[in-house]
Each structure stands twice: as structure tokens, then as C-alpha cells.
Amino acid sequence: MALEVLLVEDSKTQAAQIKETLESVGLRVRVAYDGPDGLREAIANPPSLIILDVKLPSMDGFQVCRRLKRNPATQDIPIIMLTEKAGPKATMSGLRAGADDYIPKDIFASEHLITTLQELGILE
Amino acid sequence: MPQSRSPYSMRPPVMSVRVEDSMDIMIVRDTVRRAAGLLGFLPAYRAQLASAAATLAELVLNTGEAHTIHLNGVANGIKTGLQISAETPWLAGVSVNNVLTALRSKLGDLVDEIMLEGDDVPTIIMIMWLSDTRERVHDS
Numbered sequence: 216m217a218l219e220v221l222l223v224e225d226s227k228t229q230a231a232q233i234k235e236t237l238e239s240v241g242l243r244v245r246v247a248y249d250g251p252d253g254l255r256e257a258i259a260n261p262p263s264l265i266i267l268d269v270k271l272p273s274m275d276g277f278q279v280c281r282r283l284k285r286n287p288a289t290q291d292i293p294i295i296m297l298t299e300k301a302g303p304k305a306t307m308s309g310l311r312a313g314a315d316d317y318i319p320k321d322i323f324a325s326e327h328l329i330t331t332l333q334e335l336g337i338l339e
Numbered sequence: 340m341p342q343s344r345s346p347y348s349m350r351p352p353v354m355s356v357r358v359e360d361s362m363d364i365m366i367v368r369d370t371v372r373r374a375a376g377l378l379g380f381l382p383a384y385r386a387q388l389a390s391a392a393a394t395l396a397e398l399v400l401n402t403g404e405a406h407t408i409h410l411n412g413v414a415n416g417i418k419t420g421l422q423i424s425a426e427t428p429w430l431a432g433v434s435v436n437n438v439l440t441a442l443r444s445k446l447g448d449l450v451d452e453i454m455l456e457g458d459d460v461p462t463i464i465m466i467m468w469l470s471d472t473r474e475r476v477h478d479s
Contacts, residue, residue: 295382301368306390306446315389316382323369331382334475335462 217245218263219336223253223296224269227309230319232293233297236325240338250274252275254282257289264337266328269298269309277312284313293335295328343424345460346454350412350419352377358396359405367396367408368469374410375421375467384473391449391465394424397426398445420451420468424429430461438463 220266221244224230224274227248232242245262247253250271257265265283269276276296283289301319315333318324332338343349352374356367368389376383392408399406406425413422430438435455442453442463452466467473 239361299391303390303394303446303449306386310383311384314383317386318366321368323365323366327372330376334382
């Protein structure tokens with residue numbers, strides 16, 4: 216059975232683009248559109264991987280990441296953060312929150328995402 | 340194209356990116372990730388290195404100068420790492436301590452070493468060393 220990814224992204228357009236990329240490599244994708252919904256989804260039905268936007272309504276991606284990494288039910292799930300901001304402070308905030316990678320939403324984002332999925336053993 | 344310099348011995352990979360506009364900064368990020376991946380850095384550390392290199396490229400670009408970001412593997416005894424460097428001729432004559440303080444304040448969390456080498460043409464050098472916690476485990 217295909218591995219499942221939980222994508223937490225408030226932009227429906229961007230969520231659709233990322234979902235398409237992930238499905239093109241054989242992954243199943245569930246989407247949550249805000250932080251609290253993403254947390255509930257991750258805890259209720261832990262996925263193989265979480266892809267988390269930084270800028271989310273109600274609770275930002277850093278907070279979501281920290282809570283997931285503190286919860287024994289979800290702490291071992293790899294988390295990749297996607298962001299518009301990739302400056303030094305934001306990058307370190309993401310990695311210190313426990314993210315396994317921090318990828319800027321640029322023209323290389325899909326490629327980096329796939330490479331990271333391979334590195335994490337999600338894809339062959 | 341100017342050559343890279345280092346206080347350590349250099350080893351592959353050896354890459355460089357000419358930075359002339361903001362689009363090139365994305366290419367710097369991408370190239371650093373590739374170089375760091377070749378050396379075996381885990382994704383989180385590739386992200387740190389990419390952020391450090393992009394910030395350096397932005398800083399230099401903000402001076403209005405096109406420049407080249409050099410990426411080299413480096414070795415110091417049994418340690419290996421990735422060096423990111425750029426020549427910064429406009430820093431000639433500027434206090435090395437002031438430059439290093441500013442750079443370390445902005446980039447110190449992202450890399451292990453930040454140096455300013457050379458008098459005539461100062462070169463900013465940043466290095467992250469590989470360690471067990473930073474390195475991908477290879478299947479054998």
C-alpha cells in the first residue's frame with residue numbers, strides 16, 4: 216500500500232500543486248488547511264511523513280512542529296517544513312522546532328522535496 | 340573566474356555559482372544542497388548550509404556587485420566539511436573584527452566557522468564540518 220503523507224497547507228492552490236507532486240511519485244496525500252486541523256489529523260491517524268507550511272492560520276508551522284515532536288504518538292514522524300521565508304533566523308527556528316528539512320517555496324522546491332523523501336527513506 | 344581559497348586542504352566537490360541577480364540566489368541554494376548532499380550531510384544540515392550561502396549571496400548582491408559563490412569540500416585531518424566562500428574586494432581596509440562580528444551575528448548559528456582571509460582581496464569563508472549527527476548513514 217502507498218505511504219501516506221499529511222500535508223498541512225492553508226493555500227488551496229499550493230496544496231493542490233504539492234499534492235500532485237507527491238501523488239506523481241506514488242504517495243497518498245491527506246490535506247489539512249490549518250495548524251489545529253493538522254495536529255488533530257496527525258495524532259488521530261499518524262502518517263508516514265508530514266509536510267508543514269510555516270505560515271498557517273490559528274497556529275503557525277513552528278508551533279505545530281514543536282507539538283508534534285513532543286507527542287510520543289507523532290515524535291518519530293519526519294517533518295519537512297515548506298516556507299516563503301528562508302532566512303537564517305527562520306531556517307534555524309524550523310530546524311530547532313524539530314523539522315527534518317526546511318525547504319523554501321522556490322522553483323526547486325519539488326525537486327528538493329523528492330530528494331528529501333528519498334533521503335528519509337519515504338521513497339526508493 | 341576567481342579561484343577559491345581556504346586555510347584547509349580542498350577536496351571535491353568543487354562548484355561555483357555566478358550571482359548577478361536575485362534569481363541566482365535560488366541557484367546558489369540548490370547548488371549548495373547538492374554539494375552538501377554529495378558530502379553526506381543530512382537534509383536539515385543542507386538546509387542550514389543553503390540558508391547560509393543564500394544569505395551571503397544576498398549580502399554581496401546588496402552591494403550592487405556581481406560575484407561568485409565558491410563551494411568546496413575541505414579536509415582537516417580526518418574531518419571533512421563544506422566550505423562556502425566569496426571574494427569581497429570592497430571589504431579591503433575594513434576592520435576584520437567588525438566584519439566578523441556582523442557576519443557571526445547573522446550567520447553564526449548556521450555554520451561552524453566564519454573567517455575573513457586575505458588582505459588585498461578579502462574572502463569571506465564559512466565552513467560546516469561533518470560529524471556523526473550530521474551525516475547520512477550509508478547502507479552497506
